[in-house]
Amino acid sequence: MTVADLIARDVRAGTFAPGTWLKQIDLEHRYRFGRPDVRRALDYLAQKRLVQHVPNRGYHVVLPDSDQTAHILELRVILETAAVDSIVAHATPEAIRGIEALARKFDELILHGTVLEQYEANLAFHHELLSLCSNPELLTLVTDLRSRTSSALAGQWSTRARVEQSSREHHQMIKALDARDAQQLKDIITRHIRQPKER
Amino acid sequence: MTVADLIARDVRAGTFAPGTWLKQIDLEHRYRFGRPDVRRALDYLAQKRLVQHVPNRGYHVVLPDSDQTAHILELRVILETAAVDSIVAHATPEAIRGIEALARKFDELILHGTVLEQYEANLAFHHELLSLCSNPELLTLVTDLRSRTSSALAGQWSTRARVEQSSREHHQMIKALDARDAQQLKDIITRHIRQPKER
DNA sequence: TCCGCCAAAATTGGTACCAATATCATGCAT
DNA sequence: ATGCATGATATTGGTACCAATTTTGGCGGA
Numbered sequence: 001m002t003v004a005d006l007i008a009r010d011v012r013a014g015t016f017a018p019g020t021w022l023k024q025i026d027l028e029h030r031y032r033f034g035r036p037d038v039r040r041a042l043d044y045l046a047q048k049r050l051v052q053h054v055p056n057r058g059y060h061v062v063l064p065d066s067d068q069t070a071h072i073l074e075l076r077v078i079l080e081t082a083a084v085d086s087i088v089a090h091a092t093p094e095a096i097r098g099i100e101a102l103a104r105k106f107d108e109l110i111l112h113g114t115v116l117e118q119y120e121a122n123l124a125f126h127h128e129l130l131s132l133c134s135n136p137e138l139l140t141l142v143t144d145l146r147s148r149t150s151s152a153l154a155g156q157w158s159t160r161a162r163v164e165q166s167s168r169e170h171h172q173m174i175k176a177l178d179a180r181d182a183q184q185l186k187d188i189i190t191r192h193i194r195q196p197k198e199r
Numbered sequence: 200m201t202v203a204d205l206i207a208r209d210v211r212a213g214t215f216a217p218g219t220w221l222k223q224i225d226l227e228h229r230y231r232f233g234r235p236d237v238r239r240a241l242d243y244l245a246q247k248r249l250v251q252h253v254p255n256r257g258y259h260v261v262l263p264d265s266d267q268t269a270h271i272l273e274l275r276v277i278l279e280t281a282a283v284d285s286i287v288a289h290a291t292p293e294a295i296r297g298i299e300a301l302a303r304k305f306d307e308l309i310l311h312g313t314v315l316e317q318y319e320a321n322l323a324f325h326h327e328l329l330s331l332c333s334n335p336e337l338l339t340l341v342t343d344l345r346s347r348t349s350s351a352l353a354g355q356w357s358t359r360a361r362v363e364q365s366s367r368e369h370h371q372m373i374k375a376l377d378a379r380d381a382q383q384l385k386d387i388i389t390r391h392i393r394q395p396k397e398r
Numbered sequence: 399t400c401c402g403c404c405a406a407a408a409t410t411g412g413t414a415c416c417a418a419t420a421t422c423a424t425g426c427a428t
Numbered sequence: 429a430t431g432c433a434t435g436a437t438a439t440t441g442g443t444a445c446c447a448a449t450t451t452t453g454g455c456g457g458a
Contacts, residue, residue, distance in 0.1 A: 023409070036442060039411090043239060047246050056410060056449050071336040075278070082277040137270040141340075222439070235412060238441085255419050255440060 003033050003041035008050060011061055012150055013116050021060045022051060049148050069149050076149075076193050079142050081186040083133040088182045090132045096178055099128050103170040110163050118163060119150065125170055129177075166192065202232050202240035207249060210260055211349055212315050220259045221250060248347050268348050275348075275392050278341050280385040282332040287381045289331045295377055298327050302369040309362050317362060318349065324369060328376075365391065 007027065010016050027038045046053040052062050106121040113121070123146070130139045169192045176185040206226065209215050226237045245252045251261050305320040312320070322345070329338045368391045375384040 024411095025409075034442065035444095040242060043242060044246060047243060057451095058410065068336065071334045074334055075336055075340060078281040079274070079277060082281075135270045135273055137267065137274055141274060223441095224439075233412070234414095256421095257440065 003027070003031055003037050004044045006031050007041055007045060008147070009116070011050060012119065016061050018061050018063045021058050023058065048144070072145055072149050073193055076142060076145055077190050079138055079145075080130065080189050080193065083130055083135070083138050083142075084182050084186045084189065086134045087129065087132040088177065088180055088185065090134065091177050091180070095132055096174065099125065099177070100174050102128050103167070103174060106170060107167050110160075110167060122166065129173065162195070202226070202230055202236050203243045205230050206240055206244060207346070208315070210249060211318065215260050217260050217262045220257050222257065247343070271344055271348050272392055275341060275344055276389050278337055278344075279329065279388050279392065282329060282334070282337050282341075283381050283385050283388065285333045286328065286331040287376065287379055287384065289333065290376050290379075294331055295373060298324065298376070299373050301327050302366070302373060305369060306366050309359075309366060321365065328372065361394070 007016070007022070016022060022042065024035060024038050024042070027033075027041075028035060031038075033041075042051060042053070042059045045051045046059060050062060051059045053059050102121070102125040106118065106125055109118045109121050126146075127139070127143065130142055133139060169188055172188050173185060173192070176188060206215070206221070215221060221241065223234060223237050223241070226232075226240075227234060230237075232240075241250060241252070241258045244250045245258060249261060250258045252258050301320065301324040305317065305324055308317045308320050322342075325345075326338070326342065329341060332338060368387055371387045372384060372391070375387060
């Protein structure tokens with residue numbers, strides 16, 4: 001696993017809170033990598049907009065911007081609903097079963113997993129679903145976008161109720177996919193991404 | 200202007216043909232920058248998928264993959280048509296006039312400009328049009344995607360006829376925008392991006 | 399007591415150098 | 429003559445070091 005992945009994971013897990021300055025020396029000792037590796041990783045993450053670079057100051061974890069995350073979520077709605085027709089067209093019974101397995105994996109982790117594990121299981125579910133789309137670039141693009149909103153992980157996934165709601169929506173997606181109901185699937189995905197605040 | 204921009208420009212201009220190995224020493228001398236700057240630029244461009252990194256071999260300009268570019272073009276169709284409703288809603292008369300000016304600028308360069316100038320004028324036109332969308336992230340995302348397909352610049356922009364067709368479509372877009380005809384604008388944009396091969 | 403200035407420590411970012419690896423050319427054996 | 433091994437060369441990539449900038453702590457003055 002690369003340095004960038006390790007840092008990204010720690011950012012998501014909350015080890016490095018938003019706004020924290022990531023000092024190269026600390027990262028060097030923490031992950032036992034050389035200075036150039038650390039700097040490349042920070043540049044990489046800066047380009048991915050997970051950290052921000054300030055010349056002669058260093059790199060710090062980005063502060064979540066609610067407007068910006070809202071815009072990114074809208075992009076995901078656009079892209080993931082656009083993928084639905086192709087997904088439905090390529091949804092073989094085996095593929096659906098594979099997705100269902102990942103949904104159940106997510107369900108299990110609601111009770112006995114850490115927030116990070118839940119997050120990654122959720123990622124795996126959506127990744128598998130989107131991989132049915134005939135456009136592989138869409139998958140990588142959405143994956144990229146998702147990685148930019150997850151720093152607001154604590155906010156979105158805080159409550160048990162919200163996670164259980166996600167689980168229900170996963171199974172609703174599978175049901176709609178099984179029924180080849182594209183419009184229904186689009187609606188669920190839209191709700192799932194937007195995560196409307198309850199009442 | 201940064202090293203990455205300079206390299207990117209030379210790649211688009213065809214100075215560095217697809218497949219060419221970009222040697223750090225050469226770039227260092229060509230642009231009069233230090234080694235670390237060159238390496239950062241190459242890493243940056245590799246992340247942007249303009250060049251490819253092979254460990255212990257170096258960086259080479261990506262070879263255009265027709266399937267991949269087709270997929271990226273489809274993503275642009277999805278995103279740019281999705282932006283239309285918002286664009287139409289925010290199209291003030293002044294904004295339309297600004298876009299029209301850029302379209303005319305493009306027209307002029309058809310006759311008296313280099314291919315690179317035409318390319319950049321085209322970019323400016325689309326950038327201005329998309330900037331009307333209420334979602335700024337969409338603009339940056341499409342700009343990013345566009346930068347990945349332009350290495351196939353020679354292929355797409357080769358003929359005078361194709362460039363003039365683009366010009367006509369620009370003005371059709373403005374007309375549809377002026378008429379507040381969102382569906383019409385979407386159709387034109389879709390054709391414009393897909394650039395169907397003439398019979 | 400609080401504010402501003404100055405020095406010291408720490409961190410970033412760049413330069414030079416060196417090791418590791420790949421490519422190329424030459425020579426040898428078949 | 430051709431294929432292969434071997435050594436020379438060039439390029440990449442990492443290590444160590446140093447300069448430049450920023451931050452921190454302390455001191456003096458208002």
